Amino acid sequence: MKKIPGQKLLVVFLLSMLLAAGVFMSPPLSSAAQDAFTGNPVARIVRLSSPAVVNIDTEAMVQRSVSPFPNDPFFRELFGDRFDSFSREVPMRGKGSGFIVTGDGYILTNNHVIDGPANIRIEVTLSDGSTHPARVIGRDPTFDLAVIKIDAEGLPTIPLGDSDKVEVGEWAIAIGNPFGFESSVTVGVISAKNRSVRARDLNFDGFLQTDAAINPGNSGGPLLNLDGEVVGINTAIIPYAQGIGFAVPVNMAKQIMEDLVKFGKVNRGWLGVYLQPLTKEFATAYGIKAGEGAVVSDVVNESPADRAGIIRGDVITEMDGRKIKDHRDVVVGIRQHLSGDKVDIVILRKGAPKKIKVTLAPVPSTDVSGASAVPEPQRSSRLGITVSGNTPELRKEFDISVDSGVVVTDVQPESTGQRLGLRKGDAVLEINGQTVTGVGKWEEILSKDPQTVVLLILREGRTFFVSANL
Numbered sequence: 110m111k112k113i114p115g116q117k118l119l120v121v122f123l124l125s126m127l128l129a130a131g132v133f134m135s136p137p138l139s140s141a142a143q144d145a146f147t148g149n150p151v152a153r154i155v156r157l158s159s160p161a162v163v164n165i166d167t168e169a170m171v172q173r174s175v176s177p178f179p180n181d182p183f184f185r186e187l188f189g190d191r192f193d194s195f196s197r198e199v200p201m202r203g204k205g206s207g208f209i210v211t212g213d214g215y216i217l218t219n220n221h222v223i224d225g226p227a228n229i230r231i232e233v234t235l236s237d238g239s240t241h242p243a244r245v246i247g248r249d250p251t252f253d254l255a256v257i258k259i260d261a262e263g264l265p266t267i268p269l270g271d272s273d274k275v276e277v278g279e280w281a282i283a284i285g286n287p288f289g290f291e292s293s294v295t296v297g298v299i300s301a302k303n304r305s306v307r308a309r310d311l312n313f314d315g316f317l318q319t320d321a322a323i324n325p326g327n328s329g330g331p332l333l334n335l336d337g338e339v340v341g342i343n344t345a346i347i348p349y350a351q352g353i354g355f356a357v358p359v360n361m362a363k364q365i366m367e368d369l370v371k372f373g374k375v376n377r378g379w380l381g382v383y384l385q386p387l388t389k390e391f392a393t394a395y396g397i398k399a400g401e402g403a404v405v406s407d408v409v410n411e412s413p414a415d416r417a418g419i420i421r422g423d424v425i426t427e428m429d430g431r432k433i434k435d436h437r438d439v440v441v442g443i444r445q446h447l448s449g450d451k452v453d454i455v456i457l458r459k460g461a462p463k464k465i466k467v468t469l470a471p472v473p474s475t476d477v478s479g480a481s482a483v484p485e486p487q488r489s490s491r492l493g494i495t496v497s498g499n500t501p502e503l504r505k506e507f508d509i510s511v512d513s514g515v516v517v518t519d520v521q522p523e524s525t526g527q528r529l530g531l532r533k534g535d536a537v538l539e540i541n542g543q544t545v546t547g548v549g550k551w552e553e554i555l556s557k558d559p560q561t562v563v564l565l566i567l568r569e570g571r572t573f574f575v576s577a578n579l
Contacts (some may be wrong), residue, residue, distance in 0.1 A: 120252065127169030154337040155294050160265040161238045162330060164286045165222055165243070165257075167203040171230040206285035206330035207233070207257070208339065209266050214241075214259040217366055219344055220248045220330030223255050229274055233259050236292065248367030251472060253344050254362055255367040267331055270338030272366070275299055276404035283321040283343055285330030297352070303437050304355060315437060316355040317341045323354030331354040331563070364444065378446035378469030380411020383571060387424055390576035394541040394563040395422065396460050399445035402426045403436035405456075406565075407572035417467040419456065421565070421572065422542065426462070427455035443469070489515075489548045491555045492562070493524020494531055498548050507534040510570060514538040514545045529564065529575040538572065539565035 205222030209215070216233065223231055223245060231243040241259035248255035275300065283295045297320035304316040307393045318334060323343050332341035341356025355575075368376040385391075387402045401426040408415050424432050428442045429452060446452060446472040456463050489496055496515040497503060503516045517535040537545055540554045541563050563576040 121568065150335050151294070151296055154282060154333060154335065155284065157337055158267050158331070158333060159284060159292050159294075161209045162236065162284045162286075162292060163207050163209065163216060163266045164234040164291055165205045165207050165216075165218055165329065166232045166234070167205075167223055167225060167229055168232075169225045204286065204326050205328045206326065206343070208284075208329075208331045209264050209498050210269065212262065213266050213268055214261045214264060215246070215366075215370065216243065216257050216259065217342060217362060218255055218257060220250050220253045220255040222329045223248070223257060224250075231257060234291075235264075247373045247375075249365050249369065249375045249472070250372050251375070252357060252361060252365060253552070254342065254357060254365050256366055267333070268338050269359050269363060270334055270336065270340045271362045272317065272340045275302065275334065275340050275358075277301060280335050281317075281319045281321050281322055281340070282333040282383075283327060283330060285323075285327035285343060287322075287324035287326040290326075293327075295322040295323060299331075300353070305437075315358060315361065315440060316345070317358055319356060320352035321354065322352075323356075327544075339512070344355065361444065375472040376448050376451070377472055378443055378448050378450050379413065379472040380439075380443050380452075380467060380469060381409035381414040382419060382439075383407040383409075383573060384425075384439055384576070385574050386435055388576050390561040390578060391574060393561050394559075394576070397424060397457055398460070400426075401432060401434045402457065402573060403433055403439045406574050413467050413470045417454075417465050419454070419465060419467070420458070422458070424457040426457055429453055448472075489552055491551070492526045492529070493521040494526030495519035496548060496551060499536060507536070508570070509534075509536050509567065511536065511538070512566060513547075514567065515548055515551050525562075525577060525579065529577050530566075531566070531575070532568070534568070535545075536567040537564050538567055539563075 144249070155499065203222065203225070205214045205218060207218030207222070210217050223229070223553070231245070233241050233243045241261060242258045243557060244256040245256050246256040255281055279299050281297055281299050287293050299317055300320050301318040304318045317332065317340065320498060321332070323346050325346070327343045330343045331339040334340050339359050341359055342362050343354065343356050345355040346353070365375055368374065383406045385404045385406045387400070387404050391404055392398065405419060405421055405423045405425065408419055408421055425439055427433055428439060431438075431442070433439055443452070446469055448469055450469050452467045452469060454465045454467055456465060472561050497518050499509065499512055499514050499516050503509065504512065507516060509516065514536045517526070517531050517533055517537065520531050520533065537551070539545060541559060543550070543554055545551050545554070559579065561578050563574055565572055565574055
């Protein structure tokens with residue numbers, strides 16, 4: 110047997126002692142990493158939270174036309190008053206989700222889940238299969254939230270978290286009743302924060318975006334974090350996309366729910382403006398130094414902003430002594446105030462700063478009317494769109510509330526107008542800050558071939574700016 114030199118023997122001895130002491134061992138893995146199955150927290154969260162998620166069914170009797178031509182003006186004129194007799198009462202049913210936030214039966218859901226005529230009947234089904242009639246405590250169509258209540262005690266609840274602390278990329282769990290499949294669970298991540306959604310009945314900034322699958326019937330259900338806390342209320346989906354759903358941040362819902370339970374309505378402050386981001390094109394066209402701020406695209410008549418002297422085209426740069434980075438900062442800032450609070454606002458008007466003090470009012474109820482489309486003569490074609498003079502006939506057909514501007518009657522595919530998002534029925538009121546009095550003014554301004562164009566558009570009773578480089 111070959112002898113080992115003393116020095117080598119000493120090295121071997123030291124190495125064996127170090128191995129025994131665990132010096133060269135890998136760091137211990139967490140219990141979750143050691144066992145990917147039992148370490149998954151979703152099952153535990155679902156087990157604790159699902160009992161507080163409810164199914165909401167609604168039913169109301171409504172009049173529906175049985176005529177094969179319900180909207181045909183010829184048949185309406187032909188039958189006159191008898192036309193309305195070609196209808197009958199039919200049940201209108203709806204389905205959605207909600208979750209219990211207090212043990213005595215207060216439930217948070219979406220307004221569109223329980224919205225309907227005065228005779229609507231709301232029934233809540235709990236996880237144990239029991240059903241309870243529910244009554245509406247209050248609703249806020251602006252943020253699509255509502256509070257309903259059932260008469261019960263000792264109900265399971267879900268804790269409300271802090272949506273301001275949510276980070277993009279963290280896990281999210283959605284529980285609801287999509288397509289009537291009760292207590293369905295989907296898992297994903299928070300894809301983005303502060304998303305803006307513009308739809309016919311929804312106009313909201315600040316949504317949480319998630320790729321956790323949200324389908325019809327999920328509306329009103331909770332979006333949870335890995336602590337089992339609600340961080341959002343599932344609200345909107347994009348039907349033509351996959352992995353894109355939106356939830357109202359729970360911090361906003363907390364404020365609204367508190368008002369609805371206490372007052373039956375939202376008592377938060379209301380400014381009465383519609384806002385858009387400050388784009389480079391807008392800044393160039395309006396002679397404003399590009400930077401941070403929020404553009405006032407419209408002012409509600411007789412609103413606090415209107416009474417304080419804020420006008421369309423103003424850029425809000427500061428509020429309550431805090432710089433405004435973008436339009437979301439204004440929305441968040443106003444939400445932190447109650448009706449009656451006074452707010453100090455700094456605006457830029459034609460490049461000059463101006464200080465304005467506004468007294469906020471209660472949030473009003475909202476209603477959005479629709480529009481239809483019929484073209485008219487006196488036309489001009491620029492930017493790949495056809496516009497007509499704003500005639501009484503067009504105002505009636507498109508439900509346009511002003512008699513100025515020009516009306517879009519056609520949009521060519523792949524044109525600048527289509528890139529701007531213009532539609533048939535839009536009324537163009539301004540170009541680069543200049544009032545459009547008719548087709549002649551439209552031609553005069555655009556014949557100068559401006560490098561950038563900012564259009565003020567009136568659509569469905571509301572105005573907003575669109576901009577592009579030419």
